[in-house]
Amino acid sequence: MGTTNNRAYNFNAGPSALPLEVLEKAQKELVNFNGTGMSIMEMSHRSKDYEAVHNEAIARLKKLYAIPENYEVLFLQGGASLQFTMVPMNFLQEGKKASYILTGVWSEKALKEAKLFGEPVISASSKENQYRNIPTSNEIKFDSDDAYVHLTSNNTIYGTAWRDFPDTGDVPLIVDMSSDIFSKAVDISKFALIYAGAQKNLGPSGVTVVIIRKDLLEKENTNIPTMLKYSTHADANSLYNTPPTFGIYMLGEVLKWIENQGxxxxxxxxxxxxxxxxxxxxxxxxxxxxxxxxxxxxxxxxxxxxxxxxxxxxxxxxxxxxxxxxxxxxxxxxxxxxxxxxxxxxxxxxxxxxxxxxxxxxxxx
CATH class of the missing domain: 3.90.1150.10 (Aspartate Aminotransferase, domain 1)
Structure with a gap:
């Protein structure tokens, strides 16, 4: 291996590198967490010991990312790929359009899912340029009555990223931040909803973080399956059903590591x-x-x-x-x-x- 501690030089696109000290702490606590005589993977998600881990992870995430009070933080499952479906299912109302900005494969996949629920439109695209660039602000076209504008903040396959996000005014801006969440400071108030699979910057695969503005929750479509409604998870503190407890524990430890880095x-x-x-x-x-x-x-x-x-x-x-x-x-x-x-x-x-x-x-x- 390339390093002195026998660790590979890990440049995987995801699942990807985790901080060594987080892995070592998890290893140390694996069979006996917090003196309980159980692994975090063995205990009830309704127990006080797990609930403390869960709530601390949410609180630390809010603090480190300066998330305003009018936002909920959710821990979901299904990766960003399920969010491609949940977003239009919940927020693409009948008679409305949603604008999708295409900058790579993942935004294309999000657009494909939206077509199952309504009428998405392409408001800008860099596909003709082999996705070498991010569209400029004057290339982005959307209507003031659109249900939302959707974009992918960082494109893992093509190696492009948004430096500045478009100002969509009163139109909700929804962003897939799976591959660059917590890599840089962002103004959360610009976004109505942020979603991100954890397996790039926040922990192991299995957890999806959703940061959603509370007023957007009030605009959910009706007749949606219970597990696919954002409000279900917001109302239950992401404990409606059994969450990915070990993944959330690891996410909390990664957040502590970020805090310790400054x-x-x-x-x-x-x-x-x-x-x-x-x-x-x-x-x-x-x-x-x-x-x-x-x-x-x-x-x-x-x-x-x-x-x-x-x-x-x-x-x-x-x-x-x-x-x-x-x-x-x-x-x-x-x-x-x-x-x-x-x-x-x-x-x-x-x-x-x-x-x-x-x-x-x-x-x-």
Whole structure:
């Protein structure tokens, strides 16, 4: 393995790297949590010991992300993919349209699900440019009576991200933040609903975080199955049925780790610095490495690039794997290379990859 503690240099796109100290604490508490003689996975979700973990995770999430009082924080299941369905099911009213901004595969999937419930429209798209960029504000068209505007904040497959979010006025802005939640500071008040699978920056797979403005809950459609209504989970403090208790415990521990790092601002500075190491190699390679995203739309979570010679690219990935780097293959739909530098990916891993890329170019230029 590449590191001194026998840990891989983990650049997986998700599930992805978790902080080592969080894993070690979970290991220590695995069979006897808080002196109960039980694992957190064994105890009732109605018990006081679990309820304290649950409520502390919600409170810490609200504090670290500066979430206003008029928002609910929910822990759901089904990943962002179920949110593609729940959003239009709950909020795309009959006779209304919803605007979808297409910036990659995941926003396309969200649009596809919305078509099952009403009339979504594409308000902007960068598909014609192979999803290399984020649409500019003057390219985004929506109506003031739209049910909502939906976008994906960070695009894991193409390596693009929104720097500034559109001002949608009174139209609710709904955002899939699965791959960059808690990677940088955001003004929560700009959004009516944020959803995110936890398995990139917040914990293991199995938990989906939803941050929803309370007034939006009042606009839910009727005749929706109980488990697919946001209000069901808001009214029950995300304990309507058995939640993914271990995942929520782990999420709470990751939030403590973020707090100990100096909070979201410190995490953001670190993320920019880590990604910058790799982008600098790409930019200074004189075309040996070619980034996919335009410079103004680059993601600090997913760095996508190609090597012009396809056989050399295969060799790069093979040699990187031998050197202890994991997860550098691009998504199966586009190929190429991708380094996912989520919050828990350490600086040393990004520095090691940057150095490896420089040495590989020297050998094969």
């Amino acid at each position: 909070g979201v601002p410190a995490i953001e500075r670190n993320n920019v610095e880590k990604a910058g190491l790799i982008y600098d190699v790409i930019d200074n390679s004189k075309g040996f490495y070619k980034g996919h995203a335009t410079e103004d739309s680059r993601s600090f979570m997913n760095i996508t690039f190609r090597i012009a010679d396809e056989e050399l690219e295969k060799q790069f990935l093979a040699e990187a794997k031998e050197a202890g780097f994991v997860g550098l293959n691009g998504h199966r739909s586009v190929g190429g290379c991708r380094a996912s530098t989520y919050n828990a990916v350490p600086f040393e891993a990004c520095k090691a990859l940057a150095d490896f890329m420089v040495e590989f170019q020297k050998k094969h230029q």
